[in-house]
Each structure stands twice: as structure tokens, then as C-alpha cells.
Amino acid sequence: MGVCDQLEQELVGAQAVNKAYKKHLEQVIEYHSVEKYRSIVQENREAAATAPLKFSIEEGYGDKIENPYGMHSNSSSSNLSLSSKKRGILDEKN
Structure with a gap:
């Protein structure tokens, strides 16, 4: 080897x-x-x-939806009307 x-x-x-x-x-x-x-x-x-939890539904923090336009909404129907308002604004610009 x-x-x-x-x-x-x-x-x-x-x-x-x-x-x-x-x-x-x-x-x-x-x-x-x-x-x-x-x-x-x-x-x-x-x-x-x-x-400790910061927010609780009992205190009312969990049921409100804040949108960027400053309106508060708890239902989808107002969200739909907001959508139609947005569309109207877009239609006016076009």
C-alpha cells in the first residue's frame, strides 16, 4: 500500500x-x-x-366600526350607503 x-x-x-x-x-x-x-x-x-385586557365588549369597544370618513357604523347597510357615496364621488370626478 x-x-x-x-x-x-x-x-x-x-x-x-x-x-x-x-x-x-x-x-x-x-x-x-x-x-x-x-x-x-x-x-x-x-x-x-x-x-389585563385593555378592551372588552361589555364596555362597548368591540361593537363599533370606525371608518376613515369619521362616521360610526354598526350595520352593513350604512356601509353600503357609504360605498354608494364613494361611487358617486368617483362618478362626479370622471
Whole structure:
């Protein structure tokens, strides 16, 4: 067996070790990423469970729809009339 054959076998062995180590590192990184994600989700759930709600439907914040024209609407029929007003404005410009 020559020197070249011996070096080639060492190279193949080193490449195999390199491939196995790279795979191991990818698994470790993935595991730590998943664990970090789980801990963040858990912290967010705990924070959400203890945080007071800013708005509630009982206080009337959840039932009003504010549109950019300053009008308040609770029904879709007024939204339709707003749409027709918009169309009228567009028709006048054309």
C-alpha cells in the first residue's frame, strides 16, 4: 500500500467524520431552536394569562366600526350607503 492510498483512506475517513459531525450539529441547532421557540410560546401564554385586557365588549369597544370618513357604523347597510357615496364621488370626478 502506497502513501497515496493511505492518504486517500484518511481523507475518506475524515470526510465521514466531518459529515457525521455536521449532521449532529444540525440536530443540536434544530433541537435548541425548537426548545427556544417552546419557551417563548410558554412565556407568551403566561404573560397573556396574567395581563389585563385593555378592551372588552361589555364596555362597548368591540361593537363599533370606525371608518376613515369619521362616521360610526354598526350595520352593513350604512356601509353600503357609504360605498354608494364613494361611487358617486368617483362618478362626479370622471
